[in-house]
Amino acid sequence: MSQGTVWLLAFVAAYLAYCLYWGAASARLVATANDFFLADRGISPWIFVLAATATSFSGWVFLGHTGLVFADGFQFAQLSLCAVTIPLTGIVFLKRQWLLGRRYGYVTPGDMFADYFGGEAMRLLVMLVALVFSVPFVAMQLSASGRLIAILSDGTVDAVAATWVLAAALFLYVVVGGLRAVAYVGTLQGLLLAAGLTALGLVAYGKLGGFAAFNDALAALGATDIGPWGRTAQGYNGYLEIPGVIQFTRGLGLEAPVGGLWTASMILSYSLALMGIQAAPAFTIWAFACRSAKGFAPQQVWASAAAVGLILVFFGTLAAMGAHFLGASAAVTEDGLALARWLPEAAGQDPANLVAHFIRAIGAGDPWFNGLLAVCALAAIQAMVALNLSAAGTILSRDLCQRYLDPAAGDRELKLYGRISLGLVLLAALLVASFLPATEGELGALALSFGFQLWPALAAVCWLPWLTRQGVVMGLVAGLLAVVFTEPFGQSVAAFLGFHLPWGRWPWTIHSAAWGMFFNLLACLTVSVLTRGGSERARRGRFHAFLAAAAGPTAQQRLLRPAAWVIVLAWLFFAVGPGAVFGNDAFGAPNAGVKAWVLGVPSIWAWQILWWALGVLVLWFLAYRMGLSTAPSGSFETGAVHEPPPLxxxxxxxxxxxxxxxxxxxxxxxxxxxxxxxx
Amino acid sequence: MLTIRQTERRLAVVALWGVAGPFGLGLIQSGLGRGSIALGLLGFALLVGGFVGQVIVNGLYGGGFSRGEIAFGFTAFGIAVLGFVLAWVFDPAFGTADIVVGLSGFAALIACFLVYLIAKYGLKGSFSMFHRTGRH
Missing domain, CATH: 1.20.5 (Single alpha-helices involved in coiled-coils or other helix-helix interfaces)
Incomplete structure (x- = not known):
């Protein structure tokens, strides 16, 4: 066993011991079902800041984002701005959900929707979204953790065995400590995520020989057509350019876009999908569990947009694009553009595991860091897994077991149902991860887009009383179906039934989240218009009257509202929307070389840095100046226990x-x- | 049994050192192993950052270092200094860079601790505290 593997196992063991310790410490504070499901609504602001950041970005940023920037270049790196778009959902909805949770005593998003709309359909649909979000998404993250350990231990540890062992430890701390354990462990996970990504970027910086050498190498790359997408329609290297606003292709699998997949419309629609993270049921539960609203704005503005944004825009890009010049890209090395041969070529052939190869290369010189950085990646992965498991357990226990199977269940039974439910969800995820990798990929692709389809429902509850129950339910069903049939899962189902859809995955280079939202809104608005008025309107008005009293804008904020709309829409247009293509050559043509690059870096990178900085300002304006995420100044009645009407x-x-x-x-x-x- | 507030203070301290500790020690080890003064000092800077962070946490939760933390801190510091001295004396490969890193780092930690004592108890109070502790 190599020294690196010894350190790896030592660090993983220490990390798991830490998790189990906090699981046990949290268990001592669990008495009632609310303690288990919502940490007795007592999560401190600073804990929320760190843990919610970890669960928002998690393993897909640590492993997936870096791998995709490596594979597709700066056109995908535009999605580093997800550090701004993901918390945007939180800014719009989190505070108001928290207020409703405090006022009416909701435990699950199903409670909130069923009470607000006065029907059970939304409870069932939210349960479906929660399960689709949980099982395949958890499966994907768990198998990524197993592969990471297998690579870093040079195959000494089997990937499947590692997956099951890590999942067992995770299960133990969540099952005994509930959401409090998830939050407590999430604090360290948030710090490790940030530290690990920063460390990868700094190591890449050192290995590349500094910014100047890196930019010279990028300039040389820009003059070639190296890369999976070759040249774009404008004749630039696909690594350094967004390939147009939109390409009317039939979709992946049937017709490949020219110059790359990440057109501006794809970037925008994928950003929308990522906004599904904070619209997902698990995040509503986060909101209900917070002691106060004081943590929302710091989490959204400073921890997510500022800190994680900085890390992704600078360090993430350095590590991912730098890997091309450190030996991971065979074509770059053959062309003589590599600055060092530090990474193995296998890393480039397996972008999904690029970070694992990166850590392994660091560990070859410093075995200590083999273990430490592996734990950073594991922590990032487990943060989201733990939250989704806990949320799935809560939702199944409350919305299924208590609502439909055992309405008389007390605290003891509810906790038991919650524990059994999360165990079953984890088991399902593990079975999928271990034995059905194709299913895992196809179902996992639905998760984010499904989460985003809850936007209209959340908008109805938080802002728009004129959206009706029928409209929201029909919209959600239409949206979920549209998502399914623009993803491989729907293609497989259709093919199985003998239909061959004339489109592939993500037709017109538009992500399934946006297709879903188009049909969602179409159905939601049409049906809402047809079913407006009536007694249900007055019922919904009661909630909005409370929200207006507790979190309504001040006179000054009302004046600033048009400005806020303009700022947000302008930012979305230029940062992740059609205007992002201006960044291709706004600061110099991609193939013109360093001397012609106005800011000394590729124009598209400079554009990303610029709009990241402006994005932080936009979120600050919304969260603090517009008061969308600040703690409410007045007092309101709290402590109600939500009792849904009997079926x-x-x-x-x-x-x-x-x-x-x-x-x-x-x-x-x-x-x-x-x-x-x-x- | 700890209250929730005490539990959260402990959580903050453990999470802080859970990052600053391993990264700091790792960088010091890498710095000493490669003879890189910058890496080694960066490691010590992280440890100093951890200490400052804990002082802030103590301030926010309205308390000082617990007895266990003080004992652990002094023990770890003592072992590290002893290891450094033994390596300096007995390890022929122990170079100038290692000495610079070690001396600067330990000096920074001591200075940090003294500044904390003086800021919290005042110059006279700090001395008296040790004096009293010594007499009992």
Whole structure:
């Protein structure tokens, strides 16, 4: 066993011991079901800042973002600005959800939607979104953690075995400590995520020989057509240019876009998908669990946009693009553009695991860091997994078990149901990760887009009383279907049924999240217009009257509202929208060389830095000046315990036939999934 | 049993040192191993940052260092100084860069600690504190 593997195992063991310690410490504070599900609504602001940042960015930023920037270049690096767009969802919705949770005592997003709309359909749909978000997404992250350990231990540790062991430790601390344990462990995970990404960037900087050498190398790369996308329609290297505003292709799998996938419309629509992270049910539960609203603005502005944005825009780009010149890219090395041969070529052939190869290369010289950086990546991955597991357990326990199966359940039973539910979700995720990798990929692709489809529902609850229950439900169903059929999962289902869809994945270089939202809004607005008025309007008005009283804008903020709209829309247009293409050559043509680059770096990178800095200002303006994320100044009634009205038909569990048919349907669904995707 | 406030203070301290400690020690080790003064000093800077961070946490939660933390801190510092001295005396490969890193780093930590004592208790108070502690 190499020295690096010894350090790896030592650090992983120490990290898992830390997690288990805080799981046990949290368990001592768990008495009621609310303690377990919502940490008794007592998460401190600073804990929320760190833990919510970890869960917002998690392993997909640490591993996935870096790998994709390496694979697709600066056109994908534009999505570093997700550090601004992800918390934008939080700015719009988090404070108002927190207020509603405090006032009416909601525990799950299903409670909130069912109470607000006065129907059960939204509760069931949210449960579906939560499960789709949890099982495949957790599976993807768990298998990534297993692969990471396998690579870093030089194959000494088997990937599947590592996945199960890490999942077992994670299960233990979540199952005993509940959401409080997730939050407590999340603090260190947030710090490790930031420290690890920064360390990777700094090491890359050192290995590249500084900024000047790196930019010279980028200039040389810009003069070639090296890269998976070759040259764009404008004749520039695809690594250094966004390939147009939109390309009317039939979709991936049928027609490849010219010069790269990441057109401006793709960047915008993928940003929307990422905004689904903070719209997902798990984040609503985060909001309900906070002691006060004081943590929202610092998390959104300073921790996410400023800190993580800085790390992604500078260090993430340095590590990912720098890897090309450190030996990971065979074509770059063959062309004599490499500055060092420090990374193995295998790293370039496997971009999804680029970070693992990066850490391994660092660990070859400094074995200590093999373990430490691996733990940083693991912590990033586990942050989101833990939150989603906890949220899934909470939702299944409250919205399924208590609502439909055992309405008389007390604290003890609810905690038990929650623990069993999260165990089952984790088991399902592990089985998918271990035995159905194709299913994992296809279902996992739905997760973010599904989360984003909750935007209209959240907008209705928080801002727009004229959106009706029927409209929101129809919109959500339409949106989810549109997402499914613009992703590989829907293609597979259609093909299985004998239909061959005339489009591929993400037609017109528009992500499924945007396709879903188009149909979602179309249905939602049309049906809302047709079903407006009536007693339901007055019912919804009660919630909005409370929100207006507790968090309504001041006179000055009302005056600033038009300015806020203009600023936000302008930022979205130029940073992640069609205007992003101006960045291709605004500060010098990509192939003109360093001397022609006005700021000494590729124009597209300078554009990203500029709009990242402006994005921080925009979020600051919204969160603080517009008061969208500041703590409410007045007081309001709290402490209510939410008791949903009883179901008309009674608990379905009372009838054994319901159990029988539920088991038949579940088995049939599992068999169908395995038949279709178990390859 | 710890209250939630005490638990959160402990969490803040452990999370802070969970990052500053391993990264600081790792950089010091890398600095000493490669004879890189910058890396070594960066490692000590992280440890100083951890100490300052804990002082801030103590201030926010309205308390000082616990007895366990003081004991752990002095023990770890003592072992590190002892290791440094032994390496300086017995390790023939221990070079000038290693000495510079070690002396500067330990001096920075001591200075930091003294500044903290003086800021918290005043010049006379700091001395009296040790004096009293010594007598009991």
């Amino acid at each position: 008309k038909a009674g608990a379905p569990s009372a009838d054994w036939r319901n159990w029988f048919w539920a088991a038949v349907v579940a088995l049939a669904l599992l068999s169908a999934l395995h038949w279709m995707f178990g390859r």
